[in-house]
Amino acid sequence: MSDIDNVEIGQKFIGTIGLKDGGTLNISLAKGETLYVLGGNGSGKSSLLYHWARNSSSTIFIAGNREVVFHSSAVSISAQDARQRVDWAKNNISNEQSRVEKAYHNSVDRLNALLFSLKSASDDTNRVYRQAHQDGRESELKKIAANEPTVLLNEALRRASIPIKVDWDKNSTLVVRKDGYEGEYGVREMSDGERAALILASEIILGDKNAVVIADEPERHLHRSISSPLMQYLREIRPDLSWVVATHDLSLPRDDVGAKVVILYKYFGQHIWQAELIVDPGALPASLSEAVYGAREKVLFVEGTEASRDRPLYQQIFSGITIVPVGTCRDVCDAIAGLKVVPQLHHMESRGLVDGDNRDDSASLQEKGVSVLDVYAIESVYYHPRVIASMLKNSAENVSLKEVEKSAVEAIKDTLHLAKMTAYRSYREKHLRSLLDEATFSSTVTDALTIDGPNLVSMAREKLEQLKAEGNWLEIARCYKIKATGAPQAIARKLGFSGFEQYERAVIKALANFQDLRTEVKSIVPDPFV
Template sequence: MQEPPQEQPPTLASWHIPLSDDGALHLDARAGEVITVVGANGAGKSALATWIASNTPDGVLRRVLAQRKIWFQNSGASISAADRENVAMNMQHWDRSLESRYLDHVDHQRADIALFDLMGRIHAEDHRIAELAYAGVSSQEIVTEVGQRLFESLNAVLKQAGLNVSIATSDQQTFTAQHRTLGVDYPISQMSDGERSALLLAAEVLAAHENAVIMLDEPERHLHRSISASLIEALIEARPDCGFIVLTHDLDLAVTLSTRPGEVLSALGVKWSGNDATHWSLQRISPESPITDEAKRAILGGRRRILFVEGTSGSLDFPLYGTLLPGWTVVPAGSCESVIRSVGGLSKSEEHHWVDSRGLVDRDGRSDSERADLAAKGIFVLPVSEVENLYYLPNVIEAVAKKQADAQGEEVSGLVRAAKQAGLDALSDSQTLQRLAKKLAKDEVARKLLSEMPDEVGEDEITLTLTTPYPGILQELEQAKQNNDYEAFVRKVPVRDTSFRAQVARALLFLSITRYEKAALLTITENPELAAKLSKDIFGEAGSPEWS
């Protein structure tokens, strides 16, 4: 029997946001859900926040501005009830003004207002408990009626965020902090920046009226990355009656929030008419999309052309790709399998048709048929065994040798001959050739095994017969050795596993592999003609990973 559809949480506010293509994007803020908007600087997030504030009914939205100040001179609110009432009459106007993108007219009072509202909620809660007690209501019924105390929620949020501090009130109607481990009490005015920021964010959220739409503009400001996501998640869980709009630069926070009920939008740009933002370029990111975290981070960052590569951002090959492909966002995805999954997941997601994604993987001895199969999936294969080998191609060696010759007073051709011979000598003995051939053969067999793996495994016996590629690979390497074919080795074998790189670097008068590869990267960066040749070598005549 088909299950009845789940009832949606109540809608607290709705908007029709004008889009750059003259359409409109409908958004509903619902209780317990999060609308996450992420994008780079200049993508229109703050302008969108102001537009939403201007198009929300009075009394519905509580906006926490990005440019908030987190310091306060005292440990309690320095404003009176009359001051709070007067400010409230103006805050809605100021939060809707164009200036709110960069200016807060009440920045000197925001912290006081947050503490005033928090203390007010605490007093109201205490008063309600006293009323119930005087009326003869039992303790258990009072607990059921009131629910979790505000202080319990506040300190639970801080603890969940990983902060080792709890908050209490003093007899003087101020707030005090206590270190959970050391047991030391101190005024909240002496808290660290991160602790104060977390307290003020928590006060804004927990003191908001029931069924509010709470807009957090760059909540990660003044927070360490290790606590921002957990703090925001804890606050959202603490207010299931409220809807949330979170505008952020933090891709980690956006990825975390994308798993919660609600909407995730990537802000790609904004159109202006004078000083007014009029239309936005926004894309929905579906949480059900079969995409990897690397892909999600890239598209949440507003990226349209994404090239997934093997490796990590800390390696030298990452800036090399950036030099060779200035028009693409290069995203290190880790392993070859992660590159293939990232590109495949995006290609299966129709809602990401605006994202142009490709992949680039090491050659690793792949056959022509393997490379053709990957190309059909939008995956390019390097013309060399591993990306580091690009630094040792003859044209790169020659370009670096020219700079070294100028600096050291040497002859270019002599340096080039010495470097190539040193590389060949490092690979010349039979044991090295056999070891390299075995590694390439093993990698090829492993890929074939994966490709032959059945979709389902039952009781029937599985038999796989593979012919070893080792003799053919070894013959190719021995032929390259016989022909003194330096370039063939650079393209075919993983030289990282040999003394090849160190010998070539030394022949070019460098003290280490790292120094040579950094010099090679700088040479490629400063030489557009060389960079273009490398791009053409990698991606063919187009010189960039276009779809063929």
């Protein structure tokens, strides 16, 4: 029975890794799934990718040491020449020397063919658009226009925070317009990083349906702040693809929930490796970090678990930083302290961020490298007045911020229940902070902690009732667990969403698309690394 016969339904067989002990790792991926190939220099990452590409029938191969210089900014070859050059590149990847010879990477010929394909795809989309318009299929026009290749390409560049737009002029030249600069110039005058991003995005946009993307170190020509959002966007618009990415950036697999990871420790030649399949990317061995890192990595410890719904929000706010949920506030402090004790074992710069929870210990936490939110919990950020106001700008609903806040306040019905939750959480945090460690406990005599629960609940309820009477939604969001009330649902529906889950997903998407919302959120959430 072949390796392919063992693949589960819905999976695509990617390839086999021969192991030194005579065994094999057989790799398969579902559509949209990603395999990260990690390892130090000389571990055989590129050799493995070329090996798989040579044995795959449908591959979008993106070489790591690829050429990124265009001979011309204009389409300068015929359709027949373009087809021949693409076929030549696909056929010759089977050559064992293709990894080390420049001719088999993005040579001038191949980049000329890429420009031709991009222009042809744009022309074809415009043809389909004109036909739909002539046929009166008006409902289809918006979708067709949104999928025009240069539109997708410009959105990819925007997501990667590259301040340029490209378009075709009347001479079939791909020209560039840059924010803050007058005039335009050809793509061959772009910076190395801009050209690399354009090539990567173009190859994915134009790639065959249901193919396997094999990308060798996409960060080689691109900073992580560019490569990560760029890859994220390309995966969004091509859910039909499977992805194999060799990288030195450990934060990529750590941020990709559900991804698979293969670690290559040593290459022995003849397609034989010492390798390991890692199920949990968050448990990458320290030895690998030592091997692949030459720079410090920023890690932000937060409250919660790996399955927390808060993680996508953290990742949008702190792009380029590894987010690690570790449990409670005390766990956050312990994680940072633990890394400080063994600086020789890692290259990480760690900080913490915890919920507001009506704390009175923000100053002491700050000394430990832990910042405190100015709202009750991270999920309260979705419902902060400034975030709501930003979302209102793009809402089709004819409603004011004041009306939305009024609806949110009125949705809080059971003030006693909310007061109990808030009072208990405040008590719990103070109690945990007062716990003695084992050494202190054995040598300390202290009075028992006196708790007046009913009075704490009464005070919390009285304050909440007063804030409701004032219509002070901001202060309610700062001091109370609003997620336990009907307020989030009321806000979402006022803004035209079916419920709070749909609204929160829209906020996440808007954070990736709109700089004004990112600015507002960053003014609400402190940056522990500043």
